Structure formats: structure tokens, C-alpha cells
Amino acid sequence: MNSAPLKAEIHAEPTLRLVTSVDEVASLDAVWQALLARSECHPVFSSHAWYMAAITCFVDVSPRVLVLSQQGEVCGIAPLVWDAGTEHLRLASDLADYQDFIVPADSLDLARQLLDTILTSGAGISASETRRLHLAGLRQNAVVTRLMGKAITRNLAQQECWYADLSAGYDAFLATRSSNFRYNLRRAQRRAERSDVRVGESRPDQLAPEQLPELFLRLHLQRFPDKLFSRAEPQAFCRALLPGLFTRGLLRAFVIKQRSTTVGLHLTVQGRHSLAIWNGGFDASIATLSPGKLLLDYQFKTVCRERLIAYDFLRGDESYKRSWSTHHVKIGGFDYATLATGR
Template sequence: LLAESSCNLAFSSAQWFIANCDVNPNVQPHVLIARRDGILAAVLPLVLNGDVVTFPDDESDYNDMVTARDDTAAMTDLLVHALSASAGYPRLILSRLRDDSNCMRSAQILKPDALDRPYSGDTTCPYVRLGSSYEEYLSTRSKSFRTSLIQAHNYAERNNVLVRELDPESFPAEHLPDVFLSLHLNRFAQETSLSSPPAQSFVRKVFPSLFAERRLRAFALFEADRIVAISLCMAGANSLCLWNGGFTRSAERWSPGKLLISAGIKRAIALNLAEYDFLRGKEAYKSRWANDARDIGQLEFQIGI
């Protein structure tokens, strides 16, 4: 069903949900499903946290109900069930929703006049709307940005430093969590949500299978045969989504962010995808690459009100 949907193939995967429930003892799985003629038609992967039913984690940038594209009947039927007085919980919070998400679409169908009340904006996700070629995309960026990018590439090439996408057929999937965490924590130390033991356990549980299935794509910067920087992209239905990364202190001189993002955009274009998505946050570097942005927010309902 996920493969037929418009949902993110990592954030909405069963692995992501199960791993989050495993590492968070404060939540209980509360998965709602809809069937049509005995066949699964919609899944709302929620958890019960106290008296609130919601999506389960802090590391997912986009949450949603999983249905086949444009199956509005399944979307609305499942939301009706989630909002019914017999549901057994007083509050439903659907967080980190894109404005084109299945949850938003079904809410607009069911409660078009009341949608302003339960909906609240959260943050902005900058992204690159891709064209037919990398050169076409670069032509839309400033001259100073293009110059700095060329300089970074030339400097790296002169020193035999290059970016390669890690291939699950040649790079052991079970090694990816430790490689990523080492570089990420080297870069961010305690300033990242991934510094906690439960978050690191989540990474170790979910990354190997997502990487093996190419729902997670990893781009690595190599000095000779040593990985000194990494960026991880989660696969959207029609996008690559830059989720996180890291690098060694000595790798800063190569401008690793520029090189890794450039490689990710090139790969997204080669895959004929529509977007390279920077996900949540308004960090300054994103504005130099992005040519569009979307808002995400949440719906909150008092059940029976």
C-alpha cells in the first residue's frame, strides 16, 4: 500500500513506526486501518500517549495516513472512524502534516468550514523544485553561489576527495548506523536529538533495512578510502529528502555540505524526481539552494466536540 501512496517511503514505513514504539516505553501502538472488500485500503499509524492519540516520534518530518493515491473514500472513512466518540480517547493530534497530505485532504472534505480551528502552522520546509538537468537548476542560483560551489568541487578534486552514493549491494547495511552516528555526533555532539541512547537505538533498528530497500539513500565524502562526511536522504514518493548528516572536524576544509547536497540533487535529477527536499527548519544554508518552500502544521481535535 505504501508503494502506491504519496507518503514518504521511510517516515511512513512499518520499520519506522515499529522502531519508534520499541524505543519509547511511554506509548502504546494504536493503529487504525480501513479495508475494502477484505483488502487493506488505509492505515493511520498512531500511538496512545496518555490521553492523546498521535503520531509516534520526533524524528519524522512528514506524517500521514497511508492510502493509495487519491483514494479519498478510504481517507475520509478512516478519519471519520478516528474522530468517532467511540474511539476511546479524548484528543487526536495529527502533527507534521503537509498541506497536500492525505490527513489534510480528508479533513478538508469532512470539515471544510471548521478546518481553521483545529489546524495550526508548525514550520517551513524549503525544497528544490527540480528541472530537467543540474545545469538548468544551477542557472537559477546566484553567481556568487555558483562560483563558491565550483571552487569547492575543484578543491576537492585536486586533493582526490570525492562523493559517492553508498550502494547496499557493496556497503554492508549493518555498518551504516555506526558510521552515521560517529560522524553526526562528531559534528553536533550533545546539540542533537540523536545524542540520547533511545534515539541511537532507533537509528540502529531502522537504518539497515531502509538502506537495503533504498528507502534511505546515503551519500558519503571520501578522503581516499575513508568516509569523512555523510548525508542521509529519505525517499519520498517523488523526492529525496535530506534528513541528517555529519562530518569530521578535519573535513570542514572540503565544504562537505556543498559537495554532499550537490551530489544528492544530481542523483534526484538522475532518478527523474520532482524535488530535493530540505525538510524542517529555516537554516540559512537552505535558502541558498532552495527555490520553493512548503508549510507543515498539525490538526488537533477534541473527540466528540
């Protein structure tokens, strides 16, 4: 009896396509989020929702999503945009502190295929846009950073990112702080109690998600009336993005209430093993009560209670971040000239 010869297994070559329409980006939601869950990227800053809000709320930004597929499965995403205002081909949003290519954990070869395609103006990316490639917000362990290797010099300004290691618990953390730090914290807590001020977390069943952007903008703009969120586009970004993240538990609202009125707010994003403060604000009426100290202390206790390991202050070298932190790292980036000449 003759047996038919076994056919050699055929492995399809990876395919790359460039997505440039908002509708097609919207259709990637499920596969994007599934790939994100397998990656080491930040679950909020690299989320499909964050990217969609960026391309729909900022008029100068248009999608340039490079999608890598193998045997019909999406296995790599470079979430780029073309910014007509700065004339940069860049990662999605300056409002996201940590950015990266989205690939399964430890899949540098897939990230390399994405980067090579960009640098060689493949898959429909124009050479003129490639020359304006500008990758910022890259952590030291980002796949793009690891891909470039130690020989590459970062030529975009680096920024400090401070964080507190809370893996040993709240009491162990507090013991590392100065006696002056602990005294000022206790004093702030006593003053808050005398002023009928309470700190807690508001969840979606207590604070309607659609009300969160307005609460944030009202409190934030009292403190920073002339900065980023005074502009229409960042405000639209908040209204488009925050309610959904809040509903899904990826954005958390820590509040200060005086009697029944919310007078202070920290919005934090949920990481894989940490909380990170994204933005906040407070009413001028409680400025003398050290609202930042009160909110941070409550959040540190929350991190420890939930057995997370860190509280992340994201980018910025403000003195209050240093006073609450135990470590820091740097984020930076590369532009086309470094990428093209250093490989």
C-alpha cells in the same frame, strides 16, 4: 423452465479494528506495504518498518493502529500511537517529517471513516485518548489536511519545508543561482580536489548495512554532540531501522571520502519522485572544505541523472536550505479541539 431469481449483490460493510499489540502490528507488514504502494504517502516515513521502529525503540510509545477493511481487504490505516510521555494520541514518529493516514490515492471517503471513528472514540479507542488527539507533520496535500477543508485553521505551529525543483535539469537549476553561489561551489570543489577528497554514493555492496547506523551516529555526533541522537532511544531507532531501509534502496548514503576513510555523510530517503535529506554529519577535519556544498551538489546531479524531479530538504528554515531551494511549502497539524469544533 423456471430460472432461479438472481441474488442481489451484497456489499459487506467496512469493518474497523484497533490494533494495540506489537506482535499484531508486526503481522500487518505485507498488507501495510501493499496499501502504502497504492497511496500518496511517503514511502519511507509512512512505511511499516518506520512505524515498527518507533513502537519498539521508544519506551513511552505504544501502538494504536486503526485498520479499515472491506470485503476482507485492508483499505485504510491510521498509524497512530499513544505517547505516554506527552499524553498525546498522535501519528507514529517525530523523526518522520511527513505523516498521514494511509489510504489508496484519492480515497478521501476512507480517510473520513478513519477520522470519524477516532473522533467518536469508536473501534475501541478511549474517549480520554481521543481528547488528546494531536496530528502533526501534515503536508498541504495530505489526506487529513484535504479532509478538513479550507475552513479549518491549523492551530499547531507550521514549519517551512524547502525544496529544489530539478525537473529542468542540473544546468537549468544552476543558472538560477547567484554568481556568488556558483563561485563558492566551484571553489569548494577545487579545494576538495587539492585535499584528496571525493564525493560519491555508497551502496549496500560497498558499505555493510549493519555498519551504517554506527557510521551515521559517529559523524553526526561529532557535529551535534548534545542533540537528539545523543540519547539512547533515537540511537536504538537508527540501529533498528536504517540497515533494512538501506538494503531495500529506500535509504541512500552519500559520502565524502578522504583517501579511503569516510569523513562525511548525508542519509537521504527515496521519495516517489524525489530524494530528501534526512540527516547527516561530517568529521571536524573537513569542516573548512564546505562538505555540505559538496554533498548537496553531488546529490542534485544524482536527482537529475535519475530523472527525478526534486530534492527535498524537509522541515526546517535553515539558511543553507533556502540557498539551494527554488520553492517551499508548509507542514502543520491539528489537535482535538480544532478537529472537534470545526467540522
